Amino acid sequence: MSRRYITTAIDYPNAPPHMGHAMEKVLADVCARWFRLSGHDVRFQTGTDEHGIKIQRKAEEEGMTPQALVDRNVPLFQSLYSRLHISYDVFVRTTDREKHWPTVQALWKKLQEAGALEKRTYVGLYCAGCERFLTKRDLADGTCPIHHTAPEEVSEENWFFRMKEKADYLKTLLVAKDGYVITPDSRAHETLSLLEQGLEDVSFSRPQSSLSWGIPVPGDENQVMYVWCDALTNYISGLGYFTDHEDKSYWEDAEVTHVIGKDIARFHALIWPAMLHYAGIKTPNRLLIHGFLTSEGEKMSKSLGNVVVPDDVIAKYGVDPLRFYLSHEIPVGNDGDFSWKRFGELYDAKLRNQLGNLLNRVLVMLQKLGGDLSDIQNSAGLKSIVASGWSMYAAHMDAFQITDALATDVMSCVSAGNQSFNDKAPWTEKDDEKRRVILAEYVELLRHIALMLLPFMPETAQKISRQLNVPYAERMLEKDFTIDTVHEWGSLKDWKKVGIPEILFAPVE
């Protein structure tokens, strides 16, 4: 058994969560559940990034303190994730002064000791209307595109992170692909290309006067940390680094995977390893980078009015169909689309007609014969379908190709089941005992399908297993449940009888 530590990005709670948030968490959860199921000792962490100017401003607009704003919004994320059955172990809030701040401030000091930080004067183009610095790229004809005024040159003191120093180190790290992997490859290439273009040192703090909602820089009370040292550090503050409850085992002795979106890929790929290297901490093992969701083919935006709220989908179809859609439709690394039409098609074709119907047709017939399961055979050749299904499935899951695992490997077991069932045509068999023995094979097939579905649709996996009356059904969602002893054909000797068939996925609309 090896240790695995998997994290998501921490969300910015200046507004309620949307489908993009759900997608990332489901992806990470599918991975975490697969890790556990295949016998690893897993720690899964998520959280919220609660500081920064946007929160500060949003709070002002709403006439409340920033703390009150995040205290109001963070539970929206937590409650969504609990409804989505995101099986995280730790939830880090960057405003947590007990658990998060001490690590961040300690890391800051380490960086300082290592010579990574240097105070400089930053000169930038400041737009008074926006109350922020603009880059040349933001400008339209030399003026702010929003306020149409020329920004003024303003200088302020910042602590800078000496990123340039680590360019060679990072290049070596990326090229070696040894212990530090960026998935998918295209993102690794992009990162290298960024490196080739040359790195700039990064502003790590702002004066209190321009950013007050953040963690104070230790030993320099007029400075507040900018996002990087604050937010990225959540990955180790959740492990209590540099405190008296430090647990390095899930970092030093674990395979560390950060699941993040493409928007923050470059920061995770460059700044974070550089920080860790300065501080003498090992780099994470893998960045798993996902794309973005569009809605009905267009960019999700408030002004277009096409922002999809996970709750609407959950209310209509339920949690597992949503998890299924996200895992089935959007290959890791690609952008994906959320389409109600496509959702409905998938729900009907895959979940109701193929999966639900297979379960039902088998179970109803067997139940009429008393449901006895003794003597599970392999006359329909299902054993080899299951065996090769498991092997492809495991390979895909281990390679984070979860779309292939679900859409190809699991669904082809389902489809092979329906196919074989038609060929065998047990309803034409007049001898009850012979018919029962045939049916028992399909029940065993379904047991395996449910196991394979577990990372994707935990609740459904359990429902199927309950209908099948599998002995482990009640404990299969526990974190120490593994497939180790149960993924072999006919391995369940104490399984005697099936349960009551029920409709798994009801028609919607």
Place this chain on the structure above:
RNA sequence: CGCGGGGUGGAGCAGCCCGGUAGCUCGCGAGGCUCAUAACCUCGAGGUCGGGGGUUCAAAUCCCUCCCCCGCAACCA
């Protein structure tokens, strides 16, 4: 020359790195079955793989070039 992604049957995608009968899902049409959630199974129609040029016995796949689309990133302007 900013960077990146993409253009494959009606729709959505895979295949491209490592050239060799163009594949999957949905949808559509015909037939079969009737155990089952009008579900299941089989067969079929439909593509000169964005255009042009090159390399090669052979190109969706490699090289050059042109055209077109989408982002530069998540609710915030």
